[in-house]
Amino acid sequence: MALVSLKNVYKYYRSKKGKVEAVKNLNLEVRDKETVALLGPSGCGKTTTLRIIAGIEEISRGELYIDNILSNNLAPAQRNTALAFEDYALYFHLTVRENMELCLRAKKLKPDLIKKKVKDVSEMLGIEDILDLRTTALSGGQQQRVSLARALVRDPSIFLLDEPISHIEIERRYQILARIKEINYEFGTTILYVTHNQAEAIAVGKRIGVMNFAELQQIGTRDEIFNNPVNIFVASFVGQPPINLMKCKVISEKGATNLKVKNSSLKFITEAKIGKELHKLNLEEVILGLRPQNIYIRKVSDKQKSIKGKIEIIEFLGEDMHLVLRGGDCKFSVYCSVDMRLKKDKELELFYDQSKLHLFHPKTEKAINA
Amino acid sequence: MPKISLKNITKKFGKVIALNDLKIDIKDGEFFVILGPSGAGKTTFLKVLAGLESPESGEIYFDEDLINNIPTPKRDVALTFENYSLYPNFTVFGNIASPLKSPANKGKYDSGKIRERVYNIAKMLNIDQLLDRLPSELSGGQKQRVALGRALIKEPKILLLDEPLAHVDAKIRNQLRTEFHFLKEKFKTTTIYTSHDYKEAISLGDRIMFLDKGKIQQIGSPEEVYNFPKNIVVAKNVGWPDINLFKCYIKPENNNLYCPEGDFAFNVSGKILKLLKKYGEMEYIIGARPHNISFSEEHSDKYNIEAVCGVTEALDNQLIINVKIKNMDLILSIDNPDLYLRKDQKLWIHFNDQSLMFFDKKTSKNVK
Numbered sequence: 109m110a111l112v113s114l115k116n117v118y119k120y121y122r123s124k125k126g127k128v129e130a131v132k133n134l135n136l137e138v139r140d141k142e143t144v145a146l147l148g149p150s151g152c153g154k155t156t157t158l159r160i161i162a163g164i165e166e167i168s169r170g171e172l173y174i175d176n177i178l179s180n181n182l183a184p185a186q187r188n189t190a191l192a193f194e195d196y197a198l199y200f201h202l203t204v205r206e207n208m209e210l211c212l213r214a215k216k217l218k219p220d221l222i223k224k225k226v227k228d229v230s231e232m233l234g235i236e237d238i239l240d241l242r243t244t245a246l247s248g249g250q251q252q253r254v255s256l257a258r259a260l261v262r263d264p265s266i267f268l269l270d271e272p273i274s275h276i277e278i279e280r281r282y283q284i285l286a287r288i289k290e291i292n293y294e295f296g297t298t299i300l301y302v303t304h305n306q307a308e309a310i311a312v313g314k315r316i317g318v319m320n321f322a323e324l325q326q327i328g329t330r331d332e333i334f335n336n337p338v339n340i341f342v343a344s345f346v347g348q349p350p351i352n353l354m355k356c357k358v359i360s361e362k363g364a365t366n367l368k369v370k371n372s373s374l375k376f377i378t379e380a381k382i383g384k385e386l387h388k389l390n391l392e393e394v395i396l397g398l399r400p401q402n403i404y405i406r407k408v409s410d411k412q413k414s415i416k417g418k419i420e421i422i423e424f425l426g427e428d429m430h431l432v433l434r435g436g437d438c439k440f441s442v443y444c445s446v447d448m449r450l451k452k453d454k455e456l457e458l459f460y461d462q463s464k465l466h467l468f469h470p471k472t473e474k475a476i477n478a
Numbered sequence: 479m480p481k482i483s484l485k486n487i488t489k490k491f492g493k494v495i496a497l498n499d500l501k502i503d504i505k506d507g508e509f510f511v512i513l514g515p516s517g518a519g520k521t522t523f524l525k526v527l528a529g530l531e532s533p534e535s536g537e538i539y540f541d542e543d544l545i546n547n548i549p550t551p552k553r554d555v556a557l558t559f560e561n562y563s564l565y566p567n568f569t570v571f572g573n574i575a576s577p578l579k580s581p582a583n584k585g586k587y588d589s590g591k592i593r594e595r596v597y598n599i600a601k602m603l604n605i606d607q608l609l610d611r612l613p614s615e616l617s618g619g620q621k622q623r624v625a626l627g628r629a630l631i632k633e634p635k636i637l638l639l640d641e642p643l644a645h646v647d648a649k650i651r652n653q654l655r656t657e658f659h660f661l662k663e664k665f666k667t668t669t670i671y672t673s674h675d676y677k678e679a680i681s682l683g684d685r686i687m688f689l690d691k692g693k694i695q696q697i698g699s700p701e702e703v704y705n706f707p708k709n710i711v712v713a714k715n716v717g718w719p720d721i722n723l724f725k726c727y728i729k730p731e732n733n734n735l736y737c738p739e740g741d742f743a744f745n746v747s748g749k750i751l752k753l754l755k756k757y758g759e760m761e762y763i764i765g766a767r768p769h770n771i772s773f774s775e776e777h778s779d780k781y782n783i784e785a786v787c788g789v790t791e792a793l794d795n796q797l798i799i800n801v802k803i804k805n806m807d808l809i810l811s812i813d814n815p816d817l818y819l820r821k822d823q824k825l826w827i828h829f830n831d832q833s834l835m836f837f838d839k840k841t842s843k844n845v846k
Contacts, residue, residue, distance in 0.1 A: 278675075282719070286789050286800060293789070293821065305648060311791040330792050331816060348794050349652060401795055421659040423681040426704045426717050427769045427811075428795065430681070432656060441656075443795060445813065448701070 110175060110188075110265035110298040112138040112161055117170035119156055130156040132322040134170070138266075143292050143299040144327075145313030147306055147345070153322040154302045155194070158268045161300065162191045174266075187266075192259040194271040196251045198243040204230075204254050205239040208261050229261045232287050234280070249276045256284070260291065267291075267299045273308070285311050306346045310334075318342045334399075335464075340473040343397045343466060349430055351397045351466070352440040358386050358394060367396055367465075372436030377413050379462045381478035386467070394476065397466035400430070400443040404459045405450070412459040419454050433458070480540040480635055480668065481506045482527070487536035489522055489692075496522040497533070498692040504670065509662050511683030512672045513703075515715065519692040520672035521560065524638045527670065528557045540636070551582045556629035557638040560645070562621045564613040564628075571596055571609040574627040599627045602664070619650040630665065637669040643678060651678075658682055676716040680704055688712045706835075710842040713765050713835060719798055719809045722766045725839070728754060737764070740806035742783045746831040754836060757845050765835035768798070768811040773825045781826035787819050801825055 119131040131153045138144045146154040159165040160172065163184035172179050174187060199207050205226060212222045230236045233253045243251060252275045259267060269288070273281045289312060292299055301312050309316050310330050317327040318341075326338045337343035343351050356367035356376070365383030367376040376396060378386070386394065404412070417433030417440065424446065431442040433456065442458065450456070467476040482504040489497040496519045504510045512520045525531040527538065529550035538545050545553060556577070564573050574596045578587045587595075600606040603623045613621060622642055629637060642658075643651045655678055662669070662682070673679050679686050680700035688695040688703065688711075696708040707713035713721050726735045733751055734743040754762065774781040785808065788800035792815040799810040799819060808827075819825070836845040 282791070282798070286791065289789050289791070307648070307793055310793055334794070346794075348649070349656075350649075421656060423656065423659065424700050424704075425677050425681055427767075428813075430656070432659075 111140045111173075112136075112266060112298065112300070113173045113176075114157070114160070115171045115173070117157075117160065117172065118168045119153070119160060119165060120168045129322050131160070134324055136317060136324060136327065138298055138300055141292070141296040141298060143289070143301060143312055143314050145301045145303060145309035145316045146319060147303060147309040147313075147316055148319035149304060149345070152319040154304075154319050155270055157319075158191070158270055158300060158302050161187075161266070162189050162268050163187050164191075188264045189266045189268050190259040190262045190264040191268040192256050192270060192272045194274065196255040198251060198254060198258075200242070200244050203240050203242055204235060204246070204257075207243060207254055208239075208258050211258070211262055225261050229257050232260075233257050233284065249280075252276055253284075263295065263297070265298060267297055268302075269299065270302045271304070272301070274303070274305070281308070282311070288312060307348065310346070316346075318345060320345070336475070336477075337397075337466065338475050340395065340397070340468050343468070343475075347399055347401075349400045349441050349443055351399050352403075354396045354398075354438055354440070355470070356394055356396045358392055360387075367394065367467075369396070369435070369438045372438035374415050374417075374435040374438055374440075376415065376460070376465060377462065378465060378467070379478070382465070382467060382476070385476060385478040389469075389476065391469070391476075393470045395468040395470055395473070397468060398440070398460060398464065400441045402460060402464040403440075403442045403444075405442065405444050405447060405456065407459045409461075412461055414457050414459050416455060416457055419450060419452055419456060422450055422452060482636065482668065482670075483537075483539040485537045485539070487526065487533045487538065489519075489526055489531060489533045495692050497526065500536070500694060502687065502694070502697065504668065505684075507666050507668055509669045509671065509682060509684045511679040511686045512670065512689055513674070513676060513679040513683075513686050513715070514672075514689035515674055517691070518689040520674075520689060521640055522692075523689070524557060524640050524670060524672060527636070528555050528638055529553050530557075551580075553636075554632075554634055555636040555638055556632055556634035558625045558629045558640060558642060560641040562613075562625040564621060564624055566613050568612075569609065570600070570605060570611050570613070570616070570624050570627075573613065573624055574599060574609075574631055577628060577632045595631055596627075599631050602661075603627050617650075618646045619654060622646060622654065626661075634667065637665075637667045639669065639671045641672055641674070644674070651675075655681060676718070680716070688715070690715075706844065706846065707765075708844050710763065710765070710837050713837070713844075717767055719768045719811055721835075722768065722771070722808050723763055723837075724766075724806060724808075725761065726764050727761050735764075737803075737806070740783075740803035740808075742803055744783060744829055746834075750831055750834075750836075754845065757838075759838065761839050762845065763837040763839055763842070765837060766808075766829060767833065768809045770830055770833035771808070771810050772828045772830060773799075773801075773810060774828070775819075775823070775825060777826050781828045783827040783829075785825045785827050787821060787823045787825050789821065790819055792816070799825075801827070803827065 114134050114136045117134040121128045121130055148154045160167055167180050208226050209222055235253050256272045273284050303309050315329055316333050318325045320341050326342050333346050354369045356369050359366045359368050365378045417435045420434050421432040423430040429444055429446050484500050484502045487497055487500040514520050526533050575592050578592050605623045643654055686703050687697045690711050696712050704716055724737055724739050726737045729736045735746055736743040785801040785803045791798045796811050796813055797815045797817055801808050
């Protein structure tokens with residue numbers, strides 16, 4: 109069993125300019141057998157969080173519990189975690205095999221067992237033919253696989269993986285991700301996975317924690333993060349192509365609340381309950397977010413409302429298409445399945461669900477929900 | 479803008495053949511993308527066009543002019559390098575202005591004119607606020623824009639871009655790729671662009687040339703390369719998740735296709751059967767894109783091949799499903815990332831024969 113919980117954790121670094129907050133009031137719980145991905149831009153504090161759990165950074169304030177035991181002062185070796193570093197941290201004077209065997213030998217496992225474990229993990233990650241090479245002879249992608257292998261070979265109760273596939277060839281990345289998930293299924297190992305790549309985070313994490321400026325912005329399932337982002341940062345950091353954000357004027361017409369996009373003929377109609385909320389807040393302006401995946405080129409249901417746009421760019425992507433359209437001064441993008449009849453400069457009627465309109469406060473940038 | 483013709487171009491490095499007998503015509507104003515894995519010869523190709531490498535044999539024509547022996551400065555081409563190669567001691571302004579101040583252009587442009595052109599280009603590339611910075615103070619995406627600005631300022635007849643988006647983050651890459659569409663429209667220069675990312679290639683290219691180990695595998699429009707890859711190498715490298723490839727035999731007794739790896743058989747239309755019979759083999763390799771395999775959670779006449787669901791991955795726009803038919807691994811993908819499938823649950827598969835590809839077992843060529 110492995111349950112990690114961080115309660116009001118702060119981490120400060122002292123520099124000449126004063127105190128730098130690397131992690132600010134972090135409350136995070138990684139449940140037993142869960143995979144959580146921590147996602148955020150560089151410098152957001154995600155790696156520091158991982159290092160705090162591993163025990164190689166001290167906590168400035170707050171509490172860390174592993175399996176309900178206060179672990180602030182537990183030595184890294186006592187925590188039964190395995191950490192894969194972003195910069196690999198391999199032993200360069202040893203071979204790949206020796207790198208992988210080291211911690212198993214330290215635990216005094218039987219040689220047969222060590223051999224078997226090294227074999228299994230190296231096959232899984234496709235490094236079985238380089239086992240006897242020195243790590244200096246390897247490419248960056250190979251070194252990273254060795255680093256991951258060294259963590260995976262240990263069966264700890266928690267894996268802490270810091271950007272573990274960022275330097276591996278794109279074609280192999282998702283195979284390795286699938287393997288990591290299989291380990292989680294099979295052995296029930298708790299995994300905390302740090303990345304700046306939203307697609308990876310979504311693929312690996314049962315829940316995804318989005319961090320920015322040392323704070324956890326939101327944590328939730330893919331569905332929650334994608335469909336109910338708490339603020340503009342989360343909405344725009346997650347999702348590819350990025351969410352369309354449009355500055356709108358709030359206008360009441362015939363009892364309905366309309367959002368008119370600035371300098372554009374585009375007009376969106378909100379749900380009645382959201383309209384009420386906007387009036388309650390007495391807002392004249394809002395920021396509207398609508399995902400390119402939630403705009404359709406064909407009407408899917410009768411409840412859908414429509415907008416019009418002129419096609420500026422068609423990107424054929426094989427399985428799908430990415431369109432950039434223009435309505436007045438406002439450009440927005442649409443992600444749809446391939447339709448060869450679309451032509452540049454064509455005027456198009458597009459459809460959206462009112463429930464997929466995300467509204468944000470123009471000042472606080474927080475989501476407005478009814 | 480000239481058209482470019484290459485006739486039987488071969489380039490060797492010692493014993494290694496980097497370019498093997500290339501014959502290509504690139505049209506005036508075309509945006510031509512060279513797609514291929516690393517080591518395919520993409521960069522060598524650009525260098526041969528720029529005059530930085532000379533071919534062992536063959537001829538290069540810009541319009542009707544043979545240019546094999548014309549030195550680089552007189553070819554009127556601009557090349558951007560994969561690693562940008564900006565001058566570290568020059569500001570962004572200095573870097574972009576550098577071609578206008580080169581020895582070949584000495585005295586041609588006065589400083590007012592240079593300033594005007596640099597500002598115009600910088601504005602177009604959204605780097606006009608960065609003109610006083612040094613390259614070391616720029617992000618990868620910004621460096622790329624500066625390199626592009628430096629190439630465009632000469633208003634070259636031919637623009638050669640070597641993996642312009644290879645070293646920027648995924649997010650910036652998608653954004654820049656879309657921006658390239660606008661630039662393409664604006665400049666209409668004959669452009670040759672190399673990439674190892676198929677999405678970039680099919681999204682941007684008017685035509686695409688797939689290069690592997692110095693050999694042309696296919697030249698065609700994005701739709702042709704994606705929907706009708708000429709051979710297995712192209713099929714494997716264009717499209718993601720990777721195309722599923724598995725063996726099949728024609729069963730003469732009931733005109734089914736039988737797949738030994740998964741021990742299942744399925745019907746195909748008479749048209750396809752005729753095509754395969756005409757081709758004359760009994761054994762083929764089927765290529766099925768994950769997108770084009772449909773499935774159902776219920777058994778029916780249509781969905782009649784039993785499979786077991788493995789790990790699934792929900793991405794932004796799709797769900798990737800690893801399944802097993804007996805011992806055969808198969809990858810499916812659907813547009814609905816919110817669909818919930820249990821691991822080990824049964825799924826029933828249907829192969830849509832219209833979108834299946836058939837490859838010759840020996841030559842790996844597409845039969846269609």
